[in-house]
Amino acid sequence: MxxxxxxxxxxxxxxxxxxxxxxxxxxxxxxxxxxxxxxxxxxxxxxxxxxxxxxxxxxxxxxxxxxxxxxxxxxxxxxxxxxxxxxxxxxxxxxxxxxxxxxxxxxxxxxxxxxKLGEEHGRMAQLGEIATALGENTQLTATLSYSKNVYRAIFIPALKQRVHHITHSQLKNLVTKLKSYESTRIKESSDFRSLDDELENCLKSIVALLDDYVLSHFPCGERIHHLAVVEYLQGKRGEEDVDYALSLLSYLGIIRRYDFQVGIDHIQDLVSRCSEVLRNYGCNVKFTDRSISFLIDGVAQFDAVRQYNTPISIQWSLLSSxxxxxxxxxxxxxxxxxxxxxxxxxxxxxxxxxxxxxxxxxxxxxxxxxxxxxxxxxxxxxxxxxxxxxxxxxxxxxxxxxxxxxxxxxxxxxxxxxxxxxxxxxxxxxFESNSLGVFAASKINEMYARAKLNKLTKSDLALIGEIGDEAIRAFLQRGGRS
Known part of the structure; x- marks a missing residue:
């Protein structure tokens, strides 16, 4: 050896x-x-x-x-x-x-x-083998989902662009109010909290209205399909491509006067492919408010699902980042x-x-x-x-x-x-270093110098209260005296 x-x-x-x-x-x-x-x-x-x-x-x-x-x-x-x-x-x-x-x-x-599919196939199998070798319990899971901020990040910005074309009167008023809040200037910095409360309440009301509207047109599973597909397509589009958020909003009748047909055709095509994957491979399907997931039976089925080229993600579950x-x-x-x-x-x-x-x-x-x-x-x-x-x-x-x-x-x-x-x-x-950060050490030394002269300020006393080392904190609170 x-x-x-x-x-x-x-x-x-x-x-x-x-x-x-x-x-x-x-x-x-x-x-x-x-x-x-x-x-x-x-x-x-x-x-x-x-x-x-x-x-x-x-x-x-x-x-x-x-x-x-x-x-x-x-x-x-x-x-x-x-x-x-x-x-x-x-x-x-x-x-x-x-x-x-x-x-x-x-x-x-x-x-x-x-x-490439072949490379991804091998890597997916290898990751599972390594997780098993490390004693980690994991399963290959397919998931179709959309993020919790999909309305805020994608649909509300689209509505703000077309506020005059919104057909729903309550929604139109809320989006108008939101734009007004966002353009507000305040003189006192402490007042931003009340402005933030107004903005947040307005955003929550818009999200609730949108979600109710979408759910009234699409059952729970269909809502997940459409929102996940729009989020996926919107993330892939270039500057000159179709705005898929506007396409879906127009299709649902929330806005008018927008050429949505190309966009909705892409959306429906992907939704159909996602549905086909679920029909063919969706065993032990689990639903949450924003996701549909099911177990994948090995890397062979992984390859089959990936061939559909959908927003469905496949990964080993129960593994932290x-x-x-x-x-x-x-x-x-x-x-x-x-x-x-x-x-x-x-x-x-x-x-x-x-x-x-x-x-x-x-x-x-x-x-x-x-x-x-x-x-x-x-x-x-x-x-x-x-x-x-x-x-x-x-x-x-x-x-x-x-x-x-x-x-x-x-x-x-x-x-x-x-x-x-x-x-x-x-x-x-x-490492011939110190566990106390240089910035913290310099500020503590400055306050110690003022403490010896009995010149600690109110700001110093507030900052001393934030020191995590009890001995240093107590020493400075005593005015730098042992």
């Missing part, structure tokens, strides 16, 4: 496996996990690129790859070993483009058009590992550059657990001889989830025990 124990990258020696880590034992489901910490601009991405180059094209004088073989002997890669593969992943939009060479796979999203983002990341990495294994490369070094970027704090807390679980499954699935991981991050939560013996900081040479440490300690130790 050949594994990389260390890498000499220019003036830095990065140790992936050490006697200390071997004493701790196998705590991960892969052969090694290393974390590179650093602030923005500290050189994390540059270092990962050099590592990828060192593994896939060894021989540069300033890079060395040290490998331990099955017998325990350590040697230096002088020429590329066909067993080794470097995989690089970054979801960042400004990632550096990787050089193409044997033994190097860039698993990063390439912004390709993935809407954060988990979906992680699953998409894992899908790209899984594709790359599969490619490596299929080409006979059984020793993989995977580099993930800020894979936690854009994740909510709670998902950052779970990130290491999910990465470890998924990659361990990939190693078993493809019978890899070794799978090693290098993560680059500037998240204190990630740092606190990895023992310090696996951590390299680009900002500090001091080894810090990050594992399970309070976040404040991780920030100060591994």
């Amino acid at each position: 050949p594994t990389i124990v260390g890498l000499r990258i220019e003036e830095r020696l990065l140790e992936l496996i050490t006697p200390v880590t071997e004493q701790v034992g196998r705590i991960f489901d892969v052969d090694s996990v290393s974390l590179i910490l650093g602030k923005n601009g500290s050189g994390k991405t540059h270092l990962l690129n050099l590592i990828a180059e060192a593994v896939s094209a060894p021989g540069r004088g300033d890079t060395k790859v040290y490998v331990k073989d099955r017998r325990g002997d350590v040697y230096t890669l002088s020429n590329h070993d066909n067993d080794f593969c470097a995989i690089y992943y970054s979801g960042l939009p400004y990632k550096r483009k990787m050089s193409r060479r044997a033994g190097l796979i860039d698993a990063s999203p390439q912004n390709r058009n993935t809407e 954060g988990l979906q983002a992680l699953i998409d990341q894992f899908a790209h990495i899984g594709d790359a590992v599969a490619t490596a294994a299929q080409s006979g490369r059984g020793s993989v070094l995977l580099m993930i550059d800020e894979g936690d970027a854009y994740l909510h704090l709670d998902w950052q807390r779970k990130y290491i657990t999910l990465v470890n679980k998924y990659l361990g499954g990939l190693k078993r699935k493809y019978s890899l001889r070794s799978l090693q991981v290098i993560l680059a991050s500037h998240s204190p939560l990630i740092a606190a989830d990895i023992p310090g013996i696996y951590v390299t900081s680009l900002d500090s040479s001091v080894k810090v025990k990050t594992f399970g440490a309070p976040i404040e300690d991780v920030i100060s130790g591994s």
Whole structure:
């Protein structure tokens, strides 16, 4: 089982496996996990690129790859070993483009058009497999729906354009009043709340009238079909295309003097296709006020439903947006590992550059657990001889989830025990920073200076009351005296 124990990258020696880590034992489901910490601009991405180059094209004088073989002997890669593969992943939009060479796979999203049916079919199946591998309960669900603000965002702006053509007298009066409120200027800034109340009450009355009118012409299911289709078409139209909101309003008789026939023909065509999908595949149909949903029986039925080209969306249910983002990341990495294994490369070094970027704090807390679980499954699935991981991050939560013996900081040479440490300690130790924001600190220092002179203002006292740290708040409230 050949594994990389260390890498000499220019003036830095990065140790992936050490006697200390071997004493701790196998705590991960892969052969090694290393974390590179650093602030923005500290050189994390540059270092990962050099590592990828060192593994896939060894021989540069300033890079060395040290490998331990099955017998325990350590040697230096002088020429590329066909067993080794470097995989690089970054979801960042400004990632550096990787050089193409044997033994190097860039698993990063390439912004390709993935809407082709065949590609979408494979990705949908893959996302389900990954969710299952992570122990997430999910089902493939088709949904036809419209947003709760469809009247406000689409139909009311259309009515304001044609207010003189509105046939419903009460609705016409309300839209006229709305336009009047929207053009009102107020002198006192505090008066905007009363103006907002008037606007909101007017909007709610218009929405209620429109919804009653639509429901009186279309039963519940038909209302969902028509509003969902109009919202879908309106979002796709160009500047010179048909206004589908006006088309439906004219068709319902709410406005007059508008050439609606082309628009309503498109609307009815899509509505008919949606109805056909429901008749053919709609088992266990569920209705809400704004949606119709049903379960999809596998990716074969997914393909069949997608062939109708309707506003019906299909996705794995019960997955939050954060988990979906992680699953998409894992899908790209899984594709790359599969490619490596299929080409006979059984020793993989995977580099993930800020894979936690854009994740909510709670998902950052779970990130290491999910990465470890998924990659361990990939190693078993493809019978890899070794799978090693290098993560680059500037998240204190990630740092606190990895023992310090696996951590390299680009900002500090001091080894810090990050594992399970309070976040404040991780920030100060591994990032040489402070958990208190610079803006807050500057304002607190200014108030402290005034407090010592007994010159705190009413504004200061109000702001001091908003300080979350009880000790700092109490100290300033005492006038900066201990």
